[in-house]
Amino acid sequence: MRPETLSIIGFGAFGQLIARHLRPHLALSVCDPCVRPNDLPQVDPAQAARADIVVLAVPLPQLEAVLRAIAPHLRPGSTVIDVSSIKVEPARLMLDLLPDHVGIVASHPLFGPASAAGGIAGHRIAWCPLRGRGDRRLAAFLKARGLQVIPTTPDQHDRDMAVVQGLTHLIARSLSRLGPLPRDMATRSFAMLAEAAAMVQDDSPELLATILKANPHAASVRQRFLAEAAGIADEL
Amino acid sequence: MRPETLSIIGFGAFGQLIARHLRPHLALSVCDPCVRPNDLPQVDPAQAARADIVVLAVPLPQLEAVLRAIAPHLRPGSTVIDVSSIKVEPARLMLDLLPDHVGIVASHPLFGPASAAGGIAGHRIAWCPLRGRGDRRLAAFLKARGLQVIPTTPDQHDRDMAVVQGLTHLIARSLSRLGPLPRDMATRSFAMLAEAAAMVQDDSPELLATILKANPHAASVRQRFLAEAAGIADEL
Known part of the structure; x- marks a missing residue:
């Protein structure tokens, strides 16, 4: 029942952090115009959009453009999740711009490269399921990694x-x-x-x-x- | 070579904290007009002044009056040490008001009842020897309790x-x-x-x-x- 493919769009400090922790469990790919992953497949936005789970780890000002780029390519039943440090604005953008046939979660992992240097277990992630049921399997997966999944509203x-x-x-x-x-x-x-x-x-x-x-x-x-x-x- | 008697003048939160840690090692007495120690001898300022080591743990505004009260009774070779959270003003008062025949240390233990709830070992004390050599034996004694003695100026x-x-x-x-x-x-x-x-x-x-x-x-x-x-x- 585990998700099979996951793409990370935006391979900055946080994208790289989650790649390290997710790669033993999922088939990862990375989409970033500037940062080349050393040993993960690099894909374009349209390819990234075809994963089971699409993680948006871009700076906030780029979020709208990325959503518009991936929207036409997302597959029914997939789940899109953002990791921005605010939630009202990304939630609004995702609900406005993503097709009805994908699940949406607005999330905020409350850790980063410095605080999670020793691992992500015990850390927290703020969790706002917005559409679909993909969030449940995803939350269970993250809990199994030792994260505390904290439900909240944007x-x-x-x-x-x-x-x-x-x-x-x-x-x-x-x-x-x-x-x-x-x-x-x-x-x-x-x-x-x-x-x-x-x-x-x-x-x-x-x-x-x-x-x-x-x-x-x-x-x-x-x-x-x-x-x-x-x-x-x-x-x- | 260990000091034999120590009086604590001012039995507030900090006086009580150090009493707990020093009592296994020294003969303690307490001087405070308001707080009665449960199981330590209670003495007046003149009696307190006759200890080998006199610890001044009173609020800063009371320091001058306490120094004037104990000064005539201090014994040659004894050491007076204050524990105020500032040091220039207490140092000046002690040098001005205490007789030449007593040693003087201005100190500031960088811990309190909350931070040292688990013990004083590993904590720090700022240490300004002002007169005499009593500070050396005292510093060695505190180091043996696990404190870091940090030399500095007021x-x-x-x-x-x-x-x-x-x-x-x-x-x-x-x-x-x-x-x-x-x-x-x-x-x-x-x-x-x-x-x-x-x-x-x-x-x-x-x-x-x-x-x-x-x-x-x-x-x-x-x-x-x-x-x-x-x-x-x-x-x-």
Whole structure:
């Protein structure tokens, strides 16, 4: 009952990460105009669209063009799943642009190359089934890999991530701009803060823009956080 | 060669923490007008001053009065050590107010009841020997307990802590004022951030005032951090 073929469209840091973990279990192919996979079949968008599962791991600004390119070639019964760091906008695009005969899942794996360096087991993936039943088999497959599959809605996801990723990145970037941080003199809590910041330091500019700008709730959460911090400073 | 008697002046959260760890090794007594130790001798300031080692674990605003109270009673060859979260001001007070015949160490244990819940081994203590040689035996004793003894100067300490503790507490307080944080949807980096924040959440108002207000570098570091964060928000 396991899915047979899976194509990864977009072979950046995250596409490469999931390829490493999925290749023992599925027949993978990769579609990326810029990054050549070393030892996986490279396919064009039309070929990629004919897989049982099509994973969209492109930067958000490219998502619409990719959806339009693959839509005519998707096979009935296949499942398309995106992995963007926001969910309302990709969900809308997939529902608008993909044919009725394919299943759709909007997902957000809550890990990346840094946090999952030791493996993906125990990590989480936000899970929004949007159309069809392909999500069930896929969720079972991911659970069998040790992932926690967390059901949510695109809207709730984006609200949560405005805090979770929005503030982590804001704090991490702000700390890094202060220059070298004290190391020898760190308390345990500060060491954790610095480690959390280091974990997101290498995220791509595209990912950063998605998290800090494209998330519809990011600006208001950031403003609330900065207002609270300024308030604490003023109270002293 | 081990020190024989040690008095803890100020039996708050931190005084109680160190009492738990030191009592198997030293003859302890406690001096605190408000908190009665369950099973340790309770002494007055003059009695406390006659110990081989006198640990000052009172809130910073009380330090000067305590130093004046114990100064006439300190014995030649004894060592006085404070554990405040800043060091320039306590160092100045101790050097000004204590007699020449006692050793002085300004220290800052970089742990507390939350971070050292599992023990003090592996934790750090900032260490500024100011007068006499009592610090050497004391440092060796603490190293034997598994602590990392980090030599520094009062000024460098305060500069480092303006970042380490000042920003950790600012971020922790700001996060807590946002209300309940997402839990199920946390990335690993955000979970670490939230755990770091939780670790300092129960620190006393006196400690908070020392870290955020009394540290001479806290305000400028905080302003730089907030300016960087606001700059990131504006750039988007």
